[in-house]
Amino acid sequence: MDYALQQLLNALAFGAEYSLVALGLAVVFSIMGLVNFAHGEIIGVSAYSVFLAAALGLTSPIVAVLLAIAAAALAAIAFERVAFRPVRYAPTTTGLLTAFGVSIVVQNLFMLLISPKPQSVSILNGLNQMWFFGPFAVSSLQVMELIVSGLTILALVLFLNRSTLGLAIRAASRDFATVRLMGIRANRVIATAFAISGALAGIAAVFIIARRGSVSPDLGFGLVLKAFVACVIGGFGSLAGAAAGGMLLGFIEVGLLVALPQEYGGFKDALTYVIIVALLVYRPEGLLGQRVELGDKEI
Amino acid sequence: MLTVDNLIVRYGAVTAVRDLSLKVGRGELVALLGPNGAGKSSTINALTGLVTPASGRITLDGQDISRVRTEDRIRAGLTSTPEGRHIFANLTVGENLRLGAATRRDPKGVRQDIERFLALFPVLSERYGQAAGTLSGGEQQMLAISRSLMSRPKLLLLDEPSLGLAPKIVVQIFDFIGELKAEGLTLLVVEQNARQALRFADRVYVVSAGTLRHSGPPASLADEHGLFNLYIGG
Numbered sequence: 001m002d003y004a005l006q007q008l009l010n011a012l013a014f015g016a017e018y019s020l021v022a023l024g025l026a027v028v029f030s031i032m033g034l035v036n037f038a039h040g041e042i043i044g045v046s047a048y049s050v051f052l053a054a055a056l057g058l059t060s061p062i063v064a065v066l067l068a069i070a071a072a073a074l075a076a077i078a079f080e081r082v083a084f085r086p087v088r089y090a091p092t093t094t095g096l097l098t099a100f101g102v103s104i105v106v107q108n109l110f111m112l113l114i115s116p117k118p119q120s121v122s123i124l125n126g127l128n129q130m131w132f133f134g135p136f137a138v139s140s141l142q143v144m145e146l147i148v149s150g151l152t153i154l155a156l157v158l159f160l161n162r163s164t165l166g167l168a169i170r171a172a173s174r175d176f177a178t179v180r181l182m183g184i185r186a187n188r189v190i191a192t193a194f195a196i197s198g199a200l201a202g203i204a205a206v207f208i209i210a211r212r213g214s215v216s217p218d219l220g221f222g223l224v225l226k227a228f229v230a231c232v233i234g235g236f237g238s239l240a241g242a243a244a245g246g247m248l249l250g251f252i253e254v255g256l257l258v259a260l261p262q263e264y265g266g267f268k269d270a271l272t273y274v275i276i277v278a279l280l281v282y283r284p285e286g287l288l289g290q291r292v293e294l295g296d297k298e299i
Numbered sequence: 300m301l302t303v304d305n306l307i308v309r310y311g312a313v314t315a316v317r318d319l320s321l322k323v324g325r326g327e328l329v330a331l332l333g334p335n336g337a338g339k340s341s342t343i344n345a346l347t348g349l350v351t352p353a354s355g356r357i358t359l360d361g362q363d364i365s366r367v368r369t370e371d372r373i374r375a376g377l378t379s380t381p382e383g384r385h386i387f388a389n390l391t392v393g394e395n396l397r398l399g400a401a402t403r404r405d406p407k408g409v410r411q412d413i414e415r416f417l418a419l420f421p422v423l424s425e426r427y428g429q430a431a432g433t434l435s436g437g438e439q440q441m442l443a444i445s446r447s448l449m450s451r452p453k454l455l456l457l458d459e460p461s462l463g464l465a466p467k468i469v470v471q472i473f474d475f476i477g478e479l480k481a482e483g484l485t486l487l488v489v490e491q492n493a494r495q496a497l498r499f500a501d502r503v504y505v506v507s508a509g510t511l512r513h514s515g516p517p518a519s520l521a522d523e524h525g526l527f528n529l530y531i532g533g
Contacts, residue, residue, distance in 0.1 A: 164401050167394050171387040177349050178385040183373030183402035183450055 002136060007258050013142035015250025016149035019243045020204045021227035022234070023156065024197040026242035030173035031193050032088070034095040035228065035236075038079055038102035040220025042198050046072035046205035047121070047215040048110060054123040064123045068209070069202035076198025077191055085187075103221070110217035118216040127210040145207050152203055153243055156196065160239070165192050173237065233276055235289020244287055252276075300325045300454055300485050301346075301377070306355035308341045308509075315341040316352075317509040323454065328476070328486045330500040330517070332493050338509035339489040340382050343458045346487075347379045348372050359454070374402050376453035382462060382489075384443040388432030392423050395431050395442055399449030409449070416445040419475075437468035444475070454485045461492040469495055493520075 021039065028036050049071035050064050058064060083102045087094045128141040160166040168189050172179045180186050204223070209215065227242075230249045234241025252275055256268045280286070301323040308316035316338040323329045333339050344350035346357060348369035357365045364372050387395050396416065400409040417424035420441045426434060431442055440460060447455055457476065461469040469492065477499040480486060490496035497503065497517045505513040505520070513520070 164397065167390060167398050168401065171390055171394075171398055174387060174389055175385055178381060178387070179398070180349070180369040181347060181373060181379060181381065181385075182398050182446075183370050183378075184398070185368075185370045 005136060006138070007254055009138055009142050009146075011251045011254035012247075013139075013145045013250070014254060015247035016145050017204055017207060017223070017246075018226055018230045018249050019246030020149050020152065020200050021223055022230035022242035022246040023153070023239060024200040024204075025224070025227050025231050026234075026237060026239050027169070027193050027197045027200075029231070030237045030239065031169060031176065032084075032095070032190065033092055034084060035099065036079075036084075036197070037096070037099040037224060037228075038083075038106065039197065039201060039227070040218075040222075040224035041103050041106035042072050042075045042079065042201040043205045043208065043220030043223065044106060044110060044215075044217065045075035046202045047209050047219050048114060050123065050205075050209055051114075051119055051121045051215045054121055058123065061124055061126055065206050068206045069199050072202030072205060073195045073198035076194040076201065080191060080194040085190075088190075107217045107221070114217075116217060118214040120214050121209050122213055124206060124210040125213055127206075128213075141207065141210055148203060148207075152200065156200075156239075159196075165189065169193055169196075229273075229276060231286075233279060233286055235286025238286070238288045238290070241286055241288035248287070249276075300327075300360060301487065302356075302358045303342075303346070304356040304358075306342065306345055306357070307353040308338065308345050308350060309353045310341075315509050316345065316506075319355075319506065319509070319511050321504050321511070321514070323485060323487050324501075325485055326480075326483055327501045328480045328488065328499050330493075330496040330503045331487060331489045331506065332491070332496060332503060333506040333512075335491065336508075337506045339506060340458055341509075342506075343379055343382075343456050343487075343489055346372075346456060347377070373450060373452075377456070378447045378450050378452040378454070379456035379458060380440075380443045380447045380460065382458035384436075384439045386431045386434070386439050386443050386446070388430065390431060391428050392431050392434070392442060393427045395446050396423075396449055399446035402450055412449055412451075416448070420445065437464050437472070440464060440468075440472055441475075444472070448479075452484075454487070455479070457486060457488045459489055459491065461490060461495055473498055 025036060025039055028034055046068045050068050053064065053067055079102055083098050084095065087098050127144060128139065130137050131140045131143065160170055165188070168179050168184045169192065172189050176186065179189065208219065226249060227246065230245035231242050232245070233248055234243070234245025252272050253268060256271050257265065260267060303319060303321045306316055306319040307314065319342060321331070331339055331342065341350060345352045348367065355365065356363060359372070359375055359377055362375070364375060367375070387398065390398070393413070396413050400412065403409055417427065422438050423442055423445065431439065434442060444457070444460070460472050460476065464472065473495045476486065476488065480499050488496050488500070500517050503515065503517050503520055504511060
């Protein structure tokens with residue numbers, strides 16, 4: 001029982017983290033058609049900001065959390081302003097290459113200015129404790145991951161449904177030109193989407209630092225690949241799909257770890273992708289994506 | 300109110316609008332007629348700024364807005380209901396109307412305006428919380444025009460409001476356009492359906508192949524040039 005509960009919590013916590021990062025990708029993709037592979041470096045900027053602040057004498061974990069989120073949101077806005085705005089109307093591949101470029105430049109900046117080696121950050125270690133509920137011992141970090149991700153997604157849903165800018169982001173995901181005809185500034189809609197995307201990355205960064213206790217230049221890159229997969233599973237551009245895809249990916253990974261005998265554990269990733277490929281054969285548009293009618297025009 | 304001088308719109312090597320000049324006076328309803336592909340929608344898109352003209356000058360209330368961004372033109376009091384309606388299908392009817400008022404800072408007035416359009420088009424009221432994509436074509440057109448009016452424009456550009464609608468609905472839409480004119484709104488209506496557009500028009504421009512062929516009062520169309528039949532048909 002204890003084991004099953006622990007694995008369930010593992011799956012939920014992994015899933016929640018993937019969902020947060022996948023949502024960040026999906027918010028930007030839905031309105032700009034841009035797969036922002038520099039999203040991992042937004043997580044990186046956030047983590048290194050906490051590292052630097054701690055090195056300069058910051059001791060309050062609460063301030064560190066706020067700093068992580070603020071730094072990520074600002075980094076996302078800065079990436080858009082500096083790198084993505086000039087190529088906004090360029091073909092999709094240009095945006096994709098720009099994102100890879102930003103990713104490489106920022107990772108190298110971390111190596112040059114700080115260090116290629118992992119740096120220890122202990123300021124958020126307090127988040128990672130064991131909590132005891134009767135006979136059950138659970139990781140406080142995992143419980144928090146689950147609750148915080150849930151609340152964050154709820155806040156995002158409220159924002160997208162209640163505020164004018166939120167409505168504009170949803171409308172822009174289908175028809176950006178008409179949103180501009182409403183007198184809503186395109187730059188503002190896009191900057192808001194990037195800020196949201198960054199804030200979500202910042203929250204993910206807090207959990208990563210708390211779990212690993214260190215930062216490294218490639219900190220976010222692997223996670224963004226996973227989030228990309230989550231978006232594909234859920235249907236690219238669909239926000240609900242990104243959240244669901246992230247959760248499903250968490251469950252598939254943990255499920256395989258549990259199901260596979262120890263010596264075959266190394267096949268986890270391979271089998272994960274086999275399952276995803278099988279899923280896409282039956283639903284090429286993803287779980288919640290929209291089927292694009294190609295008709296007989298594009299063969 | 301609106302003056303367009305020597306407008307030229309090009310898409311690559313194709314010239315969609317050639318040296319077009321037109322005027323819309325305050326309180327007027329001006330019809331811009333012409334067959335499919337005449338450059339009517341390109342003209343409208345150049346007026347809203349969604350398309351950047353190769354050359355030409357657009358002035359609104361004496362201000363040159365040729366280099367002004369779309370968003371700021373809307374804020375200056377010009378708005379358009381695009382061809383094909385372009386309602387936000389994934390948003391509810393109510394959310395569509397709220398986005399139409401995105402530039403306004405008077406929540407009370409916005410609510411009153413929403414009430415007004417819901418009273419005018421009861422079907423929008425019945426479907427207020429539903430996705431706008433579930434509306435019929437005619438209902439979507441009513442929503443699209445209402446949404447444009449939510450910004451309280453001085454000048455409304457209507458691009459093919461009759462497109463794809465049943466004749467009975469078209470009459471209803473143009474009745475509404477007539478009412479808007481009676482209230483003092485300035486309108487530029489682009490149409491292929493000349494008969495309906497001419498019901499309330501003060502003046503008419505006829506374009507074909509991107510060039511202005513004729514301008515004058517509606518009555519001048521049929522008798523003087525036979526243009527009515529030539530370009531527009533029955």
